[in-house]
Amino acid sequence: MSVFTPLARPELETFLAPYGLGRLLDFQGIAAGSENTNFFISLERGEFVLTLVERGPVQEMPFFIQLLDVLHDADLPVPYALRTTDGQALRELAGKPALLQPRLAGKHIKQANAQHCAQVGELLGHLHLATRDNVIERKTDRGLDWMQAEGMQLMPHLDAVQQALLQGSLEEITQGKAKILALPQANIHADLFRDNAMFEGTHLTGLIDFYNACSGPMLYDVAIALNDWCSDDTGAIDGPRARALLGAYAALRPFTAAEAELWPTMLRIACVRFWLSRLIAAESFAGQDVLIHDPMEFQQRLAQRQQIQTPLPFAL
Known part of the structure; x- marks a missing residue:
């Protein structure tokens, strides 16, 4: 499994609390990643994806946040960084830059037509x-x-x-x-x-x-x-x-x-x-x-x- 940075439930609950999205119901590491650590996060108010950025300098993270905001505003089906109740998008968890994003509907396909x-x-x-x-x-x-x-x-x-x-x-x-x-x-x-x-x-x-x-x-x-x-x-x-x-x-x-x-x-x-x-x-x-x-x-x-x-x- 490509979870480079494992998380314990208490530290995850502490990280998620400022988003105001309710109680943590479940979380699960995503095996498909080859560069970053990703988790599926189930909260009372919906399904989300948490990403810990394992590669690349922290100073470049505002670029990704800005780009996804632009694409989201253009009505494209992309994830975007959710903000905490005090407006923070980029945060830190387990010593890594961390973003919480909505989980998009659908699934990957293996055979494309x-x-x-x-x-x-x-x-x-x-x-x-x-x-x-x-x-x-x-x-x-x-x-x-x-x-x-x-x-x-x-x-x-x-x-x-x-x-x-x-x-x-x-x-x-x-x-x-x-x-x-x-x-x-x-x-x-x-x-x-x-x-x-x-x-x-x-x-x-x-x-x-x-x-x-x-x-x-x-x-x-x-x-x-x-x-x-x-x-x-x-x-x-x-x-x-x-x-x-x-x-x-x-x-x-x-x-x-x-x-x-x-x-x-x-x-x-x-x-x-x-x-x-x-x-x-x-x-x-x-x-x-x-x-x-x-x-x-x-x-x-x-x-x-x-x-x-x-x-x-x-x-x-």
């Missing part, structure tokens, strides 16, 4: 439109420079096939960095995987886990989402699902010529980012009771992305 993907594309479009004209600046700590530095460090740990695949991608990042950073920007989720979206049937009811959110190219966010939602079991892109996601997104925010040109590159870079972070996690948490996602999944996807058959829907 074209309807699910269209909903994801539409939500992503709304998210970008809500912030692109007033971007809240935050540089990601896992951007292009991080990929190049970590990639070179990990290179000696890889076999010859893996090294060739990664080396080609790192060279592509070097060659394309200036063009990538010049793409249209907004605030991006940067982690829109199936385990961060909630559905009731084919209706998307919630988008969670914004702790990788930052300011950056909107196309990168689209590539990250498509690589997860629209990949088949071999890692290849499923055409109907990809066209559904891209079409729904483009109906809200049409893609630019520069984005169409860099689309194959961005799909590969989005694979590199998660291949590297999973390799690092597998090495760091080996033998521990922590959820570790399979790095091979993104190695396979990166290999499949060397040729792209699904272009962006771009009108000349």
